[in-house]
Amino acid sequence: PVFPRILGHEAGGIVESVGEGVTELVPGDHVLPVFTGECKDCAHCKSEESNLCDLLRINVDRGVMIGDGQSRFTISGKPIFHFVGTSTFSEYTVIHVGCLAKINPSAPLDKVCVLSCGISTGLGATLNVAKPKKGSTVAIFGLGAVGLAAMEGAKMAGASRIIGVDLNPAKYEQAKKFGCTDFVNPMDHTKPVQEVLVEMTNGGVDRAVECTGHIDAMIAAFECVHDGWGVAVLVGVPHKEAVFKTSPMNLLNERTLKGTFFGNYKPRTDLPEVVEMYMRKELDVEKFITHSVPFSQINTAFDLMLKGEGLRCVMRMDE
Numbered sequence: 001p002v003f004p005r006i007l008g009h010e011a012g013g014i015v016e017s018v019g020e021g022v023t024e025l026v027p028g029d030h031v032l033p034v035f036t037g038e039c040k041d042c043a044h045c046k047s048e049e050s051n052l053c054d055l056l057r058i059n060v061d062r063g064v065m066i067g068d069g070q071s072r073f074t075i076s077g078k079p080i081f082h083f084v085g086t087s088t089f090s091e092y093t094v095i096h097v098g099c100l101a102k103i104n105p106s107a108p109l110d111k112v113c114v115l116s117c118g119i120s121t122g123l124g125a126t127l128n129v130a131k132p133k134k135g136s137t138v139a140i141f142g143l144g145a146v147g148l149a150a151m152e153g154a155k156m157a158g159a160s161r162i163i164g165v166d167l168n169p170a171k172y173e174q175a176k177k178f179g180c181t182d183f184v185n186p187m188d189h190t191k192p193v194q195e196v197l198v199e200m201t202n203g204g205v206d207r208a209v210e211c212t213g214h215i216d217a218m219i220a221a222f223e224c225v226h227d228g229w230g231v232a233v234l235v236g237v238p239h240k241e242a243v244f245k246t247s248p249m250n251l252l253n254e255r256t257l258k259g260t261f262f263g264n265y266k267p268r269t270d271l272p273e274v275v276e277m278y279m280r281k282e283l284d285v286e287k288f289i290t291h292s293v294p295f296s297q298i299n300t301a302f303d304l305m306l307k308g309e310g311l312r313c314v315m316r317m318d319e
Contacts, residue, residue, distance in 0.1 A: 002063035005081035006073060008089030009035040010117040012109035015100075022097050030105045032116040032275075034267040035084040037098035051266045056098045058084050058261075066096060089298065091317050101271035104279060110292070111285050112275050114145075114312045117262075119288055120274055121235060122149025122211060124263015127157060130207040130233045134158035139197055139205040140180075141221050142212035143171040145288055145311040146235060148178045150209040152283070155179030163205065165193060165217070168308070177287055186220075197224040208232040215242040222246055227253040234259045288312050 015029040025031065037056025044050040044057075055066065063081025064071050072094035073080035073087070087093045103112065122145070130153075132138050138154040140147050143166040154162050155178065164172065164180040172183040182200070186193040197220075198204045204226030210218050213236030222232040223246060232255070251257065265271060277283040290310035293300050301313040 001061055002081045004075075005063055005083050006087035006090050006093070007083045009033070009084050009086045010113065011086070011088035012103075012113035012116065013088075013093075014109075016092065018097075024097055025100065025102060028105075030103050030107065030109065031100040032103055032112065032267075032271055033086040033088055033093070033095050034099050034101060034116055034262070034271065035086055036262050036267065037085065037096060038266050038268040039098045040268070045266070051262060051264055051270075053098070056085065056096060060084060065094065089295075089315075091295075099267070101267050103272050103275045107275050107279055110314055110316065111289065112278060113314060114285055114288055115271065115274055115278070118145045118312070119149040119285060120265055120271065121260075121263045122146040122151075122209075123153045123274070123283070124265045125209050125211075125233050125235045125260045126150045126153030126207075128264040129258055129260045130154075130209055130231055132157045132159050132207040135160045136206035137161040137163070137201050139163040139165060139208040139221065139224055141165045141208065141210040141217045142214075142236065143168075143175050143180075144211065144308075147209070147211035148175060148288070148311065150211055150235065151175060151178040151180060154207070154209075156282070159207075161201075163197065163200070165197075165220075174311075192220065192223075194220040194224040201226070203227070204230050206230060210234050210236055212236045213238050215239075215244065218244060219246055222255065222257050223250060225255050227255055229254065231256040231258060235263075289314055292316060 011033050015025050015027050036058045037053050039053050039055040042054035044052045071079040085099045136159050138159045140151045143164050161181050162179045163182040164175045165184045189196050208221040208225050210221035215238050225232050288311045291313035295315045295317050304310045304313050
């Protein structure tokens with residue numbers, strides 16, 4: 001809704017300078033910009049159960065800095081607007097301190113940059129929200145980077161069976177690297193995919209994580225979990241007119257439906273530890289990075305994304 005603007009919201013960077021009143025960061029600090037912030041003062045930030053900051057949560061309509069309502073970018077004297085508080089498709093950007101997570105300076109920025117959005121979102125959706133028990137059965141809907149990160153979380157949690165659900169059969173081979181044991185393509189079946197999954201698992205999966213944003217997949221993810229203890233977590237963002245329809249009996253029969261935003265990670269508090277998981281070799285981020293191009297070839301990166309040929313393409317600013 002706001003143009004022209006500098007897009008981009010997943011990155012790693014180094015603090016070049018700090019504004020008046022900023023005490024938490026100094027020039028030279030390594031940081032991950034995050035599209036949803038953590039002011040540390042609001043009710044959400046003070047709650048152990050939420051990461052939805054009142055001040056700094058995602059806002060695609062705002063194209064200016066919160067403090068003074070002005071943009072920090074101009075061209076020929078005219079403003080270029082910000083995007084979700086980050087605007088990372090730029091060699092330099094200006095970001096509210098609450099949207100920057102200070103990380104281990106020895107972590108390679110061209111690897112951990114992918115933790116500033118998608119990978120953390122999927123990983124946290126499983127580890128922090130679905131919380132599968134060891135030996136459980138987990139279904140993942142949508143096997144893009146976020147879905148595969150959710151799958152990685154299921155593997156880390158010790159799930160014994162991980163079912164990938166996707167319309168693209170080519171996704172199965174790649175998903176095996178992330179722990180996928182079974183693959184279901186809804187197009188291969190005449191009955192709804194939730195019924196297929198219930199039959200496959202003798203009553204339903206223990207946990208389901210939906211990462212497509214498609215309303216039918218969201219409903220299927222909820223309806224495929226086992227009664228009595230099943231938990232479904234919605235990660236994907238649907239279109240604004242979408243409506244979730246299911247029988248209330250599905251809830252009364254002790255199924256749980258949850259939503260999550262950024263994997264329930266508080267950016268400044270929790271992201272540094274996710275980086276440490278990578279540094280301790282507990283989390284492999286390299287397998288999410290399928291391509292790398294210099295910043296001048298940004299359109300090549302968009303082409304790869306649109307064709308679905310890669311998971312993450314890292315753009316390097318130093319070339």
